[in-house]
Amino acid sequence: MPAYQSDALPRPAAVTARGWGWRHAGRTAPAVRSLDLDIQPGERVLLLGPSGAGKSTLLHALAGVLGDSNDDAGDSDESGSLLLDGHSPRAQRGRAGLMQQDPETQVVLSRVGDDVAFGAENLAVPRDEIWARVHQALADVGLSHLPLEHPTAALSGGQKQRLALAGILAMQPGLILLDEPTANLDPDGVLDVRDAVARCVDATGATLVVVEHRVAIWKDAVDRIVVLQPGSTTDSAVLLDGPPAEVLAAAKSMLVAAGVWVPGHVPATRAHAPAAAGAGDLLLAAEGLAVSRERPRRSGFRKIPPTPVQEDIVAQVRAGQALAVTGPNGAGKSTFALTLAGLLEPVAGTVSAAPELSRGAGIDPYRWKAEQLISRIGTVFQEPEHQFVTGNVLDELRFGPRHLGRGEDRVDELLERLRLTALVDANPYTLSGGEKRRLSVATVLAASPRVLILDEPTFGQDALTWAELASFLVEMLDAGTAVVSVTHDAEFTAALGGAELRLSAPERVAP
Numbered sequence: 001m002p003a004y005q006s007d008a009l010p011r012p013a014a015v016t017a018r019g020w021g022w023r024h025a026g027r028t029a030p031a032v033r034s035l036d037l038d039i040q041p042g043e044r045v046l047l048l049g050p051s052g053a054g055k056s057t058l059l060h061a062l063a064g065v066l067g068d069s070n071d072d073a074g075d076s077d078e079s080g081s082l083l084l085d086g087h088s089p090r091a092q093r094g095r096a097g098l099m100q101q102d103p104e105t106q107v108v109l110s111r112v113g114d115d116v117a118f119g120a121e122n123l124a125v126p127r128d129e130i131w132a133r134v135h136q137a138l139a140d141v142g143l144s145h146l147p148l149e150h151p152t153a154a155l156s157g158g159q160k161q162r163l164a165l166a167g168i169l170a171m172q173p174g175l176i177l178l179d180e181p182t183a184n185l186d187p188d189g190v191l192d193v194r195d196a197v198a199r200c201v202d203a204t205g206a207t208l209v210v211v212e213h214r215v216a217i218w219k220d221a222v223d224r225i226v227v228l229q230p231g232s233t234t235d236s237a238v239l240l241d242g243p244p245a246e247v248l249a250a251a252k253s254m255l256v257a258a259g260v261w262v263p264g265h266v267p268a269t270r271a272h273a274p275a276a277a278g279a280g281d282l283l284l285a286a287e288g289l290a291v292s293r294e295r296p297r298r299s300g301f302r303k304i305p306p307t308p309v310q311e312d313i314v315a316q317v318r319a320g321q322a323l324a325v326t327g328p329n330g331a332g333k334s335t336f337a338l339t340l341a342g343l344l345e346p347v348a349g350t351v352s353a354a355p356e357l358s359r360g361a362g363i364d365p366y367r368w369k370a371e372q373l374i375s376r377i378g379t380v381f382q383e384p385e386h387q388f389v390t391g392n393v394l395d396e397l398r399f400g401p402r403h404l405g406r407g408e409d410r411v412d413e414l415l416e417r418l419r420l421t422a423l424v425d426a427n428p429y430t431l432s433g434g435e436k437r438r439l440s441v442a443t444v445l446a447a448s449p450r451v452l453i454l455d456e457p458t459f460g461q462d463a464l465t466w467a468e469l470a471s472f473l474v475e476m477l478d479a480g481t482a483v484v485s486v487t488h489d490a491e492f493t494a495a496l497g498g499a500e501l502r503l504s505a506p507e508r509v510a511p
Contacts, residue, residue: 011085012041012207013095013175015062019080021231022057022066024430026075026392029422031057031432033231034080037238041174044201044208046218046244049228050259050462051419051434054237055211056101058228059177062209063098064089084175094123097173101180101433101460103160104383106167112138112155113148115163119171130170137166140196142189154293157382157456158184158329165193169200176201178210180433182217183459184382186328186488194221213462214261219244227258259462267467269495273478279320283357283451283482284340284365284377288349289313291332291339308347309335315501317451317482319356322473322498325486331503333486334382334455340484341379341453342366357450375404378449382456382486384440385429393431393439394424400447414442417472419465434460438469445476452476455486470495 017037023030032054039045047055060066061082084092097119100106109115116134125133138144141162155163161184168176178197182190198221201208212218215225225247227240239258240247248255248262255262291313294306310332317323317340325333338344340351342365352363353376361372368376381387390396397411397420415421418438423431428439437460444452457473458466470492473483477496487493493500 010095010172010174010204010206012205013173014041014085015039015175015207015209016083016086017080020061020082021079021237022054022061023077023231024057024426026425026427026430028425030054030077030079030231032228032237034235035082035228035237037226037241039207039209042201042205042207043224044222045210046215046222046225047209047211047228048213048215048225048255048258048260049239050230051438051460051465052432053228053230054432055228056179056432059098059179059209059211062089062175063096063177064091064093065098094171095173096175096177097168097171098177099164099168099179099181101183102383102385103157103164103184106164107152107155107160110152111148112143112146112150112152112163115152116166116170119167123171133170133172134166137169140169140199141166142192142196156330156332157334158186158189161185162189162193162329165196169196172200172204173206175207175209178208180211180213180460182212183433184329184456184488189329190217194218197221213259213460215244215248215255216261216263219248219263227255227260229258256463259464261463261466265463266491267463269467270471270474272474272497279318279480281319281356282316282354283319284317284354285352286313286315286336286340286349287352289315289336289339289346289351290348291335291344292347293335293338293344305347308332309506310503311348313349313501313503315340317484319450319482320477320480321482322477322496323482323484324493324496324498324500325484325503326488326493326500327503328505331505333503336503337453337455337484337486338379340365341377342368342373343379371404374400374444374447374449376449377451377453378444378447380437380440380444380452380454380457382459384433384436387440387443388428388436391427392425393420393428396428396439396443397446400443404447406447408446410446410448414445417468418442419468432460434462434465437461438465441469449481451482451484453484457485457487458489458492466492 017035020035021030021033117130120130225244229239290308290311292306292308297304345366361368401408
């Protein structure tokens with residue numbers, strides 16, 4: 001069946017907001033306040049604004065799922081009206097397809113083909129048409145090389161992001177809602193995903209609302225830019241609204257001040273200080289390392305190691321120096337980082353801690369006790385939610401130092417430096433994607449580790465919080481902390497300096 005052909009393609013959706021606002025449970029200030037907005041059927045809108053401006057909140061509301069989470073139940077509050085085709089979005093489920101910031105939350109089935117088909121099946125699309133859509137959607141997002149039976153658990157974060165988009169495209173909704181759809185993708189993947197979305201809306205006529213911090217990716221693929229500002233700082237949600245060329249030409253300085261990534265503008269970051277004493281001392285070394293997230297299997301009395309996603313890795317982590325781990329999606333970057341951090345057992349080869357880092361704990365970080373690990377190697381996961389263990393921001397930062405029997409002298413500094421002071425009482429799960437990322441970084445730094453390992457640390461950051469985070473990490477480097485970053489962000493890599501370890505994509509096996 002040809003791509004996107006159906007006897008009855010859905011009508012493109014219309015959006016109307018009048019004085020609409022939303023306050024999350026446990027928060028004193030609204031995420032969105034007094035939003036007035038009209039989006040015409042078939043229009044393509046890029047939604048911009050600083051971290052915490054309510055962009056994700058608006059997308060969840062349009063998808064009809066805002067307030068469904070237990071973390072946002074209770075005393076949340078809604079004002080004004082938000083309508084999809086003249087009705088409440090909650091009564092229109094299926095009209096909108098939402099790709100969330102964290103693709104992990106959208107993987108619902110164990111096999112790639114079934115996962116992509118899930119949404120269309122729930123919309124009662126005929127079976128033959130479902131599988132035609134699944135094949136087309138996987139091809140559009142660059143996953144057609146995977147068998148339909150391929151396990152979703154074996155996908156990288158970037159591949160899961162593409163998988164989530166494929167599921168949305170297969171639904172063919174009247175309104176496509178994309179929340180930072182390219183945040184975890186390599187440069188080629190960014191263009192693949194953008195072009196796949198453009199082809200879909202061209203063919204189906206669907207209305208598109210996409211949230212992204214970096215304007216350059218989407219400015220030529222949309223009709224309109226809408227810039228939001230945080231509900232806690234204003235009486236009107238919309239700061240700017242107009243065609244991309246006009247908005248960018250007339251209000252560049254205003255966009256920069258609002259934290260928008262304007263094409264051609266890279267925020268200034270702190271310069272490195274002269275190297276401190278001890279800078280360059282070896283802390284961790286990987287030799288002949290092979291990594292995998294799969295567990296070994298047993299056959300009788302034999303232990304069969306898993307198939308590695310990456311082999312023969314050689315790397316050194318030194319005090320006061322940065323190491324950027326780069327490469328395409330699926331190359332095993334996150335798996336390598338978790339292995340280096342002592343959280344996964346090597347398939348082959350070694351990860352060894354130097355005496356200065358191990359201090360009597362043994363040379364193999366994988367064998368360390370939890371207390372020994374978190375005080376020496378701090379790890380920020382690709383999915384920030386995997387690190388949250390308490391019910392509010394302040395307790396998250398206190399948890400590590402208290403567990404180690406240390407004082408909490410760094411907590412206030414970290415809250416201020418990472419722009420979390422106003423959120424101390426908030427439930428971590430109600431934060432924006434960028435706020436969750438900064439909180440996960442802060443919780444690890446509160447334990448004062450010698451080695452900091454970060455997986456996509458700039459995910460969800462506007463230009464201002466990006467610059468503050470990069471500058472703070474430069475300070476950590478100057479103080480002697482080693483910083484290892486898994487990243488696709490070339491500007492971030494340049495700001496931190498240091499060495500680069502590029503992992504290549506594994507060879508594809510024909511299905």
